[in-house]
Amino acid sequence: MHELGRRRVVRLACVPLLPAALLLTGCTSLQQPARTAAAGFYAAVSASRWDRACGYLAPETRSQLEQSAGSACPKALADEKLSDPGPVQKLSGAGTMAQVRFRQDTVFMAEFRHGWKVMAADCTPRPDKPYDCQIQG
Amino acid sequence: MRKFLRDNSLSLVFGGIFLGALVGQAFAGWAAFNSNQVGQNLSQVPFGEYLTSSSFAADVAENWQSEYLQFSLYILATVWLLQRGSPESKALEEAGLESDEQQKVGRFAESGSPAWARVGGARTTIFSWSLSLVMLAIFFGSWLVQSVAGWAAFNEEQMQQMQDPLGWTAYLVNSDFWSRTLQNWQSEFLAVGSMAVLSIYLRQRGSPESKPVGEPHGNTGAGG
Numbered sequence: 001m002h003e004l005g006r007r008r009v010v011r012l013a014c015v016p017l018l019p020a021a022l023l024l025t026g027c028t029s030l031q032q033p034a035r036t037a038a039a040g041f042y043a044a045v046s047a048s049r050w051d052r053a054c055g056y057l058a059p060e061t062r063s064q065l066e067q068s069a070g071s072a073c074p075k076a077l078a079d080e081k082l083s084d085p086g087p088v089q090k091l092s093g094a095g096t097m098a099q100v101r102f103r104q105d106t107v108f109m110a111e112f113r114h115g116w117k118v119m120a121a122d123c124t125p126r127p128d129k130p131y132d133c134q135i136q137g
Numbered sequence: 138m139r140k141f142l143r144d145n146s147l148s149l150v151f152g153g154i155f156l157g158a159l160v161g162q163a164f165a166g167w168a169a170f171n172s173n174q175v176g177q178n179l180s181q182v183p184f185g186e187y188l189t190s191s192s193f194a195a196d197v198a199e200n201w202q203s204e205y206l207q208f209s210l211y212i213l214a215t216v217w218l219l220q221r222g223s224p225e226s227k228a229l230e231e232a233g234l235e236s237d238e239q240q241k242v243g244r245f246a247e248s249g250s251p252a253w254a255r256v257g258g259a260r261t262t263i264f265s266w267s268l269s270l271v272m273l274a275i276f277f278g279s280w281l282v283q284s285v286a287g288w289a290a291f292n293e294e295q296m297q298q299m300q301d302p303l304g305w306t307a308y309l310v311n312s313d314f315w316s317r318t319l320q321n322w323q324s325e326f327l328a329v330g331s332m333a334v335l336s337i338y339l340r341q342r343g344s345p346e347s348k349p350v351g352e353p354h355g356n357t358g359a360g361g
Contacts, residue, residue, distance in 0.1 A: 058178070058179075059178070060178035092292070092296075092301075092302045094191065094288075094289040094290070094292035094293040094296065094302060095190060095192070095292075095293035096174075096179060096182070096293060097292070097293045097296035097297055098296065099296050099301070099302060108296055108299055110180075110297075112180045113180055119179075120299055125301070130299040130300050131299040131300070133299060136299065137178050
């Protein structure tokens with residue numbers, strides 16, 4: 001909790017200072033752990049370490065995955081047959097949320113007390129609509 | 138001490154209720170923020186973290202910018218614009234910046250006049266416009282803070298809903314920014330306009346914002 005509080009204080013320090021670089025970056029350096037977690041999720045998926053990959057999912061996302069698949073998370077995640085998303089191309093973040101764009105996938109991350117978790121993955125953009133995500137809470 | 142409190146009671150009371158309202162807003166906003174977090178299946182945040190969030194900063198700044206815009210426009214507008222019968226207006230024949238003698242500047246300054254009112258040149262010019270300059274500076278500063286904090290809060294909601302975040306310049310032309318801005322502006326302008334008109338016909342005994350109770354409706358610029 002203390003670490004989370006320190007990060008959020010630093011996050012707002014970007015707001016009143018307002019140099020152009022910070023405006024353009026949107027203080028994304030503060031969401032770098034989200035990028036690391038998203039990459040860690042897909043690293044676990046590519047290594048077929050399903051238990052480890054399930055640990056990266058947000059609680060509600062994991063619950064929805066298990067409910068829709070009718071099986072425990074590791075099996076349900078394996079059955080999704082997620083493909084390699086490629087390298088990270090862009091990170092966007094604000095507050096407790098971040099969007100990690102891989103070359104072939106987009107992942108939405110949320111910050112919880114115990115770190116950044118995957119809120120939605122395997123997301124496809126739709127014009128003028130929210131992303132269509134195969135895995136989401 | 139008693140004299141100090143009496144002589145500064147207006148600023149002290151309004152400073153106190155401002156702080157009280159700000160604290161109240163913080164707690165109410167924190168509860169509303171966490172309610173939304175729960176609705177999005179996300180974790181709630183402690184109070185201290187909410188105080189440093191973009192959501193709180195945007196909510197505070199959007200109100201501050203409209204208040205300072207209101208007073209900035211009113212200070213400047215009442216130099217040239219008139220309202221017959223209103224104590225908020227100057228006398229009908231006094232529109233404009235007025236003469237140096239009326240404004241007690243330069244050689245017309247009195248013994249107790251501020252130094253920059255007497256000295257002339259750029260300093261007198263700056264001092265002559267200092268109230269509106271400072272109010273406008275605070276307005277633009279708080280509007281800028283609203284734009285950045287509101288941008289961050291907006292993008293946080295965008296990503297909660299699995300939508301792309303916007304860049305800052307795109308947010309400046311987004312309906313969220315202008316909705317926050319204009320909903321505050323309309324109420325400020327309504328309040329000022331109402332005050333200018335209602336004070337023509339209504340009275341508050343003892344207030345300098347009102348004409349004297351027995352002052353005719355048609356008399357302009359007469360304070361209580």
